[in-house]
Amino acid sequence: MGRRDDAHAQAPAHASAHDRLWRRDLRDTFRCAGALLVLLLVVDHLTGHFTLWRGALWLALAVLLFVVLYPARVRAGEGWLSSRGLLRERRVRTDRLVSVRCLDGISQRMVLRDELGGRVEIDPAVLVTNPDLWHRVSEDSRRSLASGTLTCGATALRRIAERVERETAETVFKVSGLE
CATH class of the missing domain: 1.10.287 (Helix Hairpins)
Structure with a gap:
């Protein structure tokens, strides 16, 4: 089998971040x-x-x-992100991303694709409500951008980053009573 099968057949290492909600x-x-x-x-x-x-x-x-x-269970570790539904789990190598797209519609979706053919579709709100999950994806996507594999999606990632920062700032203001 090829590189793609070997990379995606392995079980991901320990998840350092997951959807807390x-x-x-x-x-x-x-x-x-x-x-x-x-x-x-x-x-x-x-x-x-x-x-x-x-x-x-x-x-x-x-x-x-x-x-x-049924909500998808989103988890991430160093270099990977997975989304597990009722029947199957999809994984993508976040350190080898080729594209990141945000799809608008009835519900917003974020589609991540890696160079090995992996594809994961998640709700961007999961990243916004889980800063540790976003941090893991952001850090690895920067590696993809630096290595030149990420050719499409820098704008989508920047928008999500701005949304995460805005939500985090609003939460800090609410907690500190500075609304």
């Missing part, structure tokens, strides 16, 4: 799916239309909502 987001996902299920079952029961088949349908709908809302 992931557990809370997962708990909220369970709560939303559970609340929908309970609401649908209660409405069916109160209207007298509850059947076993309808209960199974409502359960399937709640499971579908859980799958759609």
